[in-house]
Amino acid sequence: MLTGRITDIVQKMPKVDLHLHLDGCVKPDTIMILAEEQGISLPVTDKEQLLPYLQVAENCSSLTQYLSKFDFTVPFLQTAEALQRVAYEAVEQSAGHYCKYIEVRFAPQLHRDKGLSVDEAIFWVIEGLKQGERRFGVKVRVIAICMRNHSAQANREVIEAAANYMGKGLVAVDLAGDEASYPAANFRDTFALARKLGIPITIHAGEAAGPANIYEAITHLGAVRIGHGVRVQENPAIMEIIKERRIPLEMCPVSNIQTKAVTDWDMYPIKHYFDQGLILTINTDNPTVSGTNITEEYKIITEKFGFTVPDLVTLVMNGVDASFLEANEKQSLKLEFEQLIGEL
Ligand SMILES: O=c1[nH]cnc2c1ncn2[C@H]1C[C@H](O)[C@@H](CO)O1
Numbered sequence: 175m176l177t178g179r180i181t182d183i184v185q186k187m188p189k190v191d192l193h194l195h196l197d198g199c200v201k202p203d204t205i206m207i208l209a210e211e212q213g214i215s216l217p218v219t220d221k222e223q224l225l226p227y228l229q230v231a232e233n234c235s236s237l238t239q240y241l242s243k244f245d246f247t248v249p250f251l252q253t254a255e256a257l258q259r260v261a262y263e264a265v266e267q268s269a270g271h272y273c274k275y276i277e278v279r280f281a282p283q284l285h286r287d288k289g290l291s292v293d294e295a296i297f298w299v300i301e302g303l304k305q306g307e308r309r310f311g312v313k314v315r316v317i318a319i320c321m322r323n324h325s326a327q328a329n330r331e332v333i334e335a336a337a338n339y340m341g342k343g344l345v346a347v348d349l350a351g352d353e354a355s356y357p358a359a360n361f362r363d364t365f366a367l368a369r370k371l372g373i374p375i376t377i378h379a380g381e382a383a384g385p386a387n388i389y390e391a392i393t394h395l396g397a398v399r400i401g402h403g404v405r406v407q408e409n410p411a412i413m414e415i416i417k418e419r420r421i422p423l424e425m426c427p428v429s430n431i432q433t434k435a436v437t438d439w440d441m442y443p444i445k446h447y448f449d450q451g452l453i454l455t456i457n458t459d460n461p462t463v464s465g466t467n468i469t470e471e472y473k474i475i476t477e478k479f480g481f482t483v484p485d486l487v488t489l490v491m492n493g494v495d496a497s498f499l500e501a502n503e504k505q506s507l508k509l510e511f512e513q514l515i516g517e518l
């Protein structure tokens with residue numbers, strides 16, 4: 175158990191969340207409302223019963239099983255109103271955990287069943303996020319995701335639309351989905367276009383497949399951050415490159431255990447990576463799907479691995495440093511964090 179003091183610090187500490195999926199943080203209440211509004215019938219009548227449809231079970235055994243939860247939620251997120259609403263609520267939820275900056279990611283191509291264009295999907299998500307930004311005082315940016323199981327053309331559309339929103343709320347592009355079935359090397363052309371258009375890149379890698387994907391992501395796709403990267407230790411040479419180049423890993427502890435990036439908490443290499451000098455950031459991935467929140471993530475790693483308060487501060491500040499904000503914005507955020515941390 176953590177002492178009261180450290181629990182208090184974990185709670186009140188200003189935080190960032192750099193790896194947060196929009197469709198992974200929809201509240202059960204909101205699904206009930208969206209179902210009613212959109213005339214979609216639900217398999218259950220109250221929100222407690224709804225939770226198992228949205229959240230992975232204790233015995234989740236793979237990333238593909240984990241990803242199946244999104245099949246339930248995504249059909250509710252096909253309109254401008256729904257996207258705007260869940261984006262706003264993502265900010266609200268993060269604000270409740272003292273997040274001062276978040277990067278919300280989503281895959282525009284998953285939200286087009288009712289006729290939205292890629293551009294419109296991005297527009298409405300940014301609208302909701304901006305509304306949340308103003309209301310809750312959290313700085314927010316968006317990351318557009320290309321999906322591994324989508325065509326090169328579909329992913330090209332995402333990159334092209336993302337380019338139009340650079341400087342207008344969007345800061346980067348990503349690749350997500352079934353990593354084991356679709357290696358990073360399949361996406362060289364997609365991310366060559368992102369580089370050509372000057373869009374920063376983060377890539378989910380080393381979660382459901384080995385470090386070769388991490389190597390591919392940083393050397394060929396141009397990733398400057400890695401989503402998860404949990405399995406990098408399987409290749410010490412690649413781990414050395416990640417360390418040498420100071421590539422931040424967006425670790426999402428609860429999700430990483432659920433997807434079986436490692437078998438269990440005893441095998442989770444977070445403290446080892448930290449002690450080795452890798453640049454780690456702590457994030458939620460999918461609060462609803464994983465049944466987590468950012469406070470819980472910090473609590474768990476502190477409890478299980480003995481991170482000290484100065485370690486936690488390092489992890490938080492790593493997040494500020496690794497953000498895709500402009501240099502001057504990052505500098506102001508850093509100062510704000512230093513001040514807030516000093517007051518703890
Ligand atoms: O942890 C993840 N790994 C790979 N793909 C993921 C993860 N969490 C969510 N996704 C997928 C499922 C969502 O529908 C999609 C867009 O947010 O991204």
Ligand SMILES: [Zn+2]
Binds near residue numbers: 193378401459
């Ligand atoms: Zn993710």
